[in-house]
Amino acid sequence: xxxxxxxxxxxxxxxxxxxxxxxxxxxxxxxxxxxxxDMSLSARALEASIDYYNAQTGFGLWITNVDTQxxxxxxxxxxxxxxxxxxxxxxxxxxxxxxMEFSAAAGAGRALRCGVEILPLAETDRFRLLYNRLEAVSGxxxxxxxxxxxxx
Amino acid sequence: MRENxxxxxxxxxxxxxxxxLALSSATLLRLFAAANNLSRRSEATTYxxxxxxxxxxxxxxxxxxxxxxxxxxxxRIYEIAAEAIPEKYxxxxxxxxxxxxxxxxxxxxxxxxxxxxxxRSAQ
Numbered sequence: 001x002x003x004x005x006x007x008x009x010x011x012x013x014x015x016x017x018x019x020x021x022x023x024x025x026x027x028x029x030x031x032x033x034x035x036x037x038d039m040s041l042s043a044r045a046l047e048a049s050i051d052y053y054n055a056q057t058g059f060g061l062w063i064t065n066v067d068t069q070x071x072x073x074x075x076x077x078x079x080x081x082x083x084x085x086x087x088x089x090x091x092x093x094x095x096x097x098x099x100m101e102f103s104a105a106a107g108a109g110r111a112l113r114c115g116v117e118i119l120p121l122a123e124t125d126r127f128r129l130l131y132n133r134l135e136a137v138s139g140x141x142x143x144x145x146x147x148x149x150x151x152x
Numbered sequence: 153m154r155e156n157x158x159x160x161x162x163x164x165x166x167x168x169x170x171x172x173l174a175l176s177s178a179t180l181l182r183l184f185a186a187a188n189n190l191s192r193r194s195e196a197t198t199y200x201x202x203x204x205x206x207x208x209x210x211x212x213x214x215x216x217x218x219x220x221x222x223x224x225x226x227x228r229i230y231e232i233a234a235e236a237i238p239e240k241y242x243x244x245x246x247x248x249x250x251x252x253x254x255x256x257x258x259x260x261x262x263x264x265x266x267x268x269x270x271x272r273s274a275q
Binding site for chain 2: 036042045046049050071124
């Protein structure tokens with residue numbers, strides 16, 4: 001009687017197999033989901049980098065155009081600072097010393113903002129880069145005490 | 153006689169279980185292989201982005217970057233092809249920089265940017 005109690009009866013191996021297969025399937029699905037999450041994150045990171053550099057390219061082309069015009073205006077002014085200032089005001093609708101701004105979307109919720117200052121004729125540089133930064137442009141306004149902490 | 157029938161039934165059950173286990177294992181193996189494949193692609197893309205950004209920023213900063221360089225990460229070889237084409241303007245140079253990163257024959261990341269370098273005026 002006690003001999004029979006210790007033996008594995010029919011169905012035990014089936015139950016064991018079902019448990020093992022369920023566990024293995026669960027592990028497999030979890031690893032696949034995790035890998036898919038990683039892949040989607042990598043794809044988003046690549047997309048964000050491409051968007052950022054596209055915006056920087058936009059700025060590069062914009063500043064090339066602005067600087068070429070400034071160069072031409074300097075040549076036309078022929079050393080006359082007043083004439084140069086007047087020509088700059090006519091061409092760009094800003095006065096010498098004022099800042100011009102460039103802005104371009106750099107993917108969803110981000111924008112590249114750059115500012116340059118037009119320098120007077122006495123300077124050897126035609127413009128000075130004031131800022132070149134990436135900003136978040138989400139429409140949501142964050143208010144204090146809404147479950148988040150301001151770190152810096 | 154009854155004991156023999158019982159033993160035979162258990163044996164048949166074990167054989168069926170082993171067969172089913174083998175079939176299911178083959179399917180599960182494919183699942184794990186797919187997950188591993190995706191993980192490797194994700195790792196290659198992430199490393200490719202870092203390598204491309206590194207090469208691009210070095211080019212923008214005016215550093216000399218080899219047209220083709222190889223790097224090894226996690227036992228895999230990454231080929232980084234960099235190209236910088238200067239376009240001359242009266243007031244400066246527009247530098248077109250492009251970087252392509254390949255791993256195991258496939259392109260994993262490609263970035264490009266155009267950066268302007270002004271020249272100083274004499275005035």
